[in-house]
């Protein structure tokens with residue numbers, strides 16, 4: 001348990017979700033026979049009763065690092081004013097978290113009440129009832145199996161809030177309804193919108209001759225996708241097809257820890273080893289069959305996701321699918337030439353396995369699933385797939401900033 | 410009341426009469442339904458033998474039964490197990506549960522012993538006792554054909570139960586089994602051949618829009634689950650989809666658990682069965698996953714074997730014969746006995762005799778068990794008693810006399826703990842650690858480590874106790890959680906409940922079983938695994954090593970579990986925990 005506690009503390013820091021030092025350093029607790037924490041702090045005493053009040057085995061608490069601190073503070077305050085939870089529209093929240101409850105200050109009973117229902121709770125301002133505590137928002141999330149759950153949820157919350165803030169802002173500007181303080185927050189976040197000048201990394205070059213090389217190429221491309229910030233927590237998936245076998249990352253595997261987490265799935269259906277493969281296995285298989293590509297990379301780059309949900313408010317108002325964009329959007333949409341399709345995670349009737357493969361038929365090597373993420377294709381190796389993922393996201397970010405600048409003038 | 414009907418049918422088979430009782434609403438809240446209410450009535454019966462006329466057989470629906478809550482079409486049966494002597498319970502699919510609830514009953518508690526074979530027919534509020542000497546000795550399919558339930562749900566026993574097979578099952582609607590712990594024999598002890606229910610009522614639901622929302626959330630999550638709805642998942646290939654995984658993870662019980670790798674496995678997987686039998690989807694009433702498969706070719710109409718049956722009738726007894734698996738499965742279902750226990754007992758015999766089986770021999774031994782003939786007289790007692798009688802008790806791969814299913818505990822340490830601690834004996838479903846140790850849900854855990862597993866198993870037991878009480882299907886919980894089901898429960902019953910509130914009820918339900926087993930005389934000695942797992946390695950390879958389990962680490966983790974569960978070091982329920990859970 002201690003090893004897991006340390007591992008997920010480190011991951012929270014590496015993901016840029018929390019500070020490595022000082023009072024913002026995350027708190028991770030794990031309970032088996034006894035309760036242990038990665039560090040002691042004023043929070044641990046307050047959080048201990050959560051373990052006795054609930055059947056859980058782990059807890060993650062962190063005060064989000066910039067830019068999430070400002071974003072979450074803004075959304076939490078807004079939610080409290082409306083007396084509603086934060087309701088992000090992205091696919092991940094919709095599927096796994098439903099909504100994000102908010103409490104005004106650090107109160108152990110309030111935390112317990114919220115966590116009894118949901119996987120996480122957002123504290124609007126920890127300083128509110130504890131004058132000695134650091135100011136600003138915090139996220140608390142629990143697990144019944146491993147601190148990994150708290151990490152994943154915390155990271156998804158940060159992602160969902162990021163996407164929600166910038167989506168909402170764009171929408172407000174389009175409708176002329178932006179609250180004054182939202183401009184201020186946006187301006188403060190500007191430094192995070194200047195784009196990454198990161199070069200396309202050197203990846204394993206095709207043709208890939210052996211199974212071992214396939215694993216190596218996938219592990220490397222996965223790690224780079226995380227390093228470049230093109231996914232939140234570990235969501236995303238990756239596959240490569242060679243000799244009639246599709247090698248694909250396992251469900252819930254961490255793109256930066258793919259060793260031992262890749263399933264070989266024979267294309268002839270002779271084995272069900274794909275049972276633990278990514279939930280997008282069918283979409284990958286279909287895409288490969290339709291396009292002839294052999295590499296697929298899927299991440300959740302933020303601005304691609306944000307722009308995928310951008311729809312002319314006037315048109316949306318009269319659209320009869322306006323509450324079901326994520327599954328039923330009837331329009332052929334694109335952003336910067338990249339097709340956008342509706343679709344939910346997996347293989348249900350409204351699953352993205354039905355829409356994504358068709359999107360590539362428009363002779364594209366990238367497609368965005370509404371409110372979810374970007375899929376890119378490569379041939380022979382992952383170089384092109386990675387380059388496309390990075391370029392599309394960079395262009396989406398720049399485009400977003402342009403739109404905002406124009407709308408604000 | 411919403412969700413529950415508020416009516417429990419108490420049947421006395423000695424007198425062929427019945428009365429209707431209601432419980433305090435508080436008891437419904439505390440025990441929910443299904444396994445919970447069944448356990449409540451079992452404990453009230455006190456320390457009686459499994460075949461004592463006053464020993465009840467409890468059949469319970471749950472508050473979600475016959476609503477649109479996903480996978481809520483199961484029935485839970487509880488009595489004292491003839492095979493294990495512990496709490497015996499099993500969940501069964503089909504439509505019986507839905508029909509019983511729609512007839513207006515939360516459950517049925519059956520006591521007494523009929524002087525002659527009888528069938529109970531419940532149609533709405535009308536209860537009839539049908540004398541059925543003509544059905545004695547008839548297999549479950551003949552019973553189904555003769556009784557011809559049409560729209561009604563039907564549970565019945567076959568000759569195995571009538572002839573004293575300790576692992577006799579109950580067959581519902583021809584294709585579904587309450588397989589484990591021998592509850593078919595409990596039916597037979599009461600001279601009860603079948604139970605039929607038919608109803609047309611509707612469950613009162615407090616908040617239908619809320620329930621619809623919860624339903625959508627669950628369906629969305631299952632669609633996102635590769636294990637359930639993926640193209641290699643249960644919906645397409647049935648539970649047999651697990652076969653390749655067990656092979657790949659090197660934890661397929663082989664040669665009576667003397668090895669964990671079966672060479673020919675890749676030729677005997679779900680894909681091979683699908684190619685040979687072209688199965689179509691089939692499932693419980695109201696289910697969207699439809700994990701059961703019925704063959705359309707080769708042996709049309711035959712139920713495809715579940716994963717456990719596939720594995721045990723191949724690797725465990727060293728057979729490469731796919732048709733034998735289907736035939737043995739069909740035979741067990743018709744005779745009315747548990748395939749896991751039957752195959753495991755044959756595997757035990759194979760280790761003792763040292764001789765391989767022919768297909769014909771397997772089928773004739775299965776018939777001998779059910780007909781109480783020849784060697785069958787010993788085999789029908791289950792692996793533990795069989796091995797004891799032959800002076801080789803160490804060859805019985807069972808916990809509390811319940812034969813182990815098809816996951817080798819050396820390949821998943823949570824499973825080792827789950828087997829040892831399960832209140833009904835060697836069962837994988839009580840804590841279902843396969844979910845995180847193999848399927849990576851909700852997140853993956855290290856399958857070769859005991860670290861943290863004590864609490865994980867405890868919480869999972871509580872969770873699954875809730876699932877069996879609501880009632881819902883365990884498979885759904887690879888994807889959804891109590892968060893979504895608490896929403897469904899709240900919407901149906903109008904009782905605001907969080908996931909954690911339900912877990913607290915789950916803890917009560919499970920602890921109640923621990924108390925019952927303690928009353929029956931079971932403690933720490935029974936919470937253990939066969940010695941083999943601590944002394945012999947499995948079949949490593951493919952960069953995976955399968956060493957024997959570390960005995961000290963196992964005992965240490967068990968001790969931690971006792972502490973967390975509220976038991977003393979002998980596994981005895983602590984008075985303060987009883988009090989805390991209101992179980993005094």
Ligand SMILES: [Zn+2]
Nearest residue numbers: 235236372373
């Ligand atoms: Zn995704």
